[in-house]
Amino acid sequence: MKYLHRLAGIAAAFCIMIVLFITSVEAVVYWTPGYFEKEYTKYNVLDSLPAMTMDDLLHVTDEMMDYLRGDREDLHVETTMGGQQREFFNEREIAHMEDVQVLFLKAMSIRTVCLVLTVLLLAFMAATKARMRKVLPPSLCMGTGLFFGLITALGLIISTDFSRYFIMFHHIFFTNDLWILDPSTDMLINIVPEGFFMDTAARIALLFGSLSLILFGICLFLTIKNQKKAA
Template identity: 35%
Template sequence: MEKYIKLFAIICIVCLPITMLLMNLEIVTFDISFFKDKYEEYNIENVTGISEENLMLITEKLLDYLKGKRENIIIFTDVGGKIEQVFEERELLHLKDVRELFRKEHVTRNLTLLLSVVSLIYIFYKDKNRLKKILVITSSIQLFLVGMLYILIYSDFYKYFTYFHKILFSNDLWLLNPETDILIQMYPLEFFSSITYRIFVLFLLEILGLLLIALLLPSRKRSKHIGV
């Protein structure tokens, strides 16, 4: 039994943080109100020449596309007084890559969630004392890594944002022209910096919550009597 507990403990320590991070990514990415606030903050209506109402309609369709609810993201709208196609070929190809990433993310999140739940249930029934220890270790490791990652990323956000794209994409379609491409006009670097910061905050709160739950779990003393 001991070897299985150790195995599930490792699975939990690895999979639970991944699950939490990916869930936060989805929460932030598909929060339509977040987009509205950022469009106003970064004055995207004036930058793109697209009204706020149309920006929100485009956003709804874009998020549906990323969720796999639309077959394409070919949209026409009023841009500076003219009806134009919002996203051109290079942008469409990049968005196709992004949608594929979200598909893989969704599969990964479901898999790590399943493994985390199974591991926690198994450990809970086999050794409640070990469960408390595992949750404390998992939370502590996450706190350390989140802190280091936050310092690293925000020391030079553009640098690590570039690394992120080079790792995840096998092409350079993500390199868009802010003078002509509406996609990057709608979502400048500051927008992604805000998303990253919000994910960090949610993740930190969840880690602290997990740590608090772990600390509140009762510690059951092992009996020295044989057979108990």
């Protein structure tokens, strides 16, 4: 039973790490004040759009982000461009963003499942009389370390050629070529250039890494403390 308890603790750690990773993504793109405006300014996004103001672009962005998490029914967003009222996204972009929304909502569902699994695993350990103080901290340490090591290795591989792996990501997660957009007709690719995705990935990695180290540090502290008490 001891090894089963340890395995449950490691599995719980993996679930917690998945929750932290998905939450890090959400925190960067939804909870960081002025993030999109800073990125748009950094990459001179307005220069590639026909006479559009930053306020109008931020409004379109807010509507797009609301759509991704299901707070808006469609992506038919009216705005002013070149002195004329028009829809910002064309049909191809809307179709692609429908696919993106599916991925985003699935990620949110995975986070919920992981939270539930974590509770169930901890409840199982408690119900089977696991020595929580002795077993849980080192198990969480091990699981956190393993997961973080895998993610770090993957991140290092991706950093060697971001463009290549960015394209590979789209081939894996999308079953069509709607993600291949034309800057002359599709506004979406103009407002989120590759540099935007690189900056976003770096911010997510920094936040996730910080949260992971905090979790690992707490578990390590408790592990060492319990070992000293037992000595």
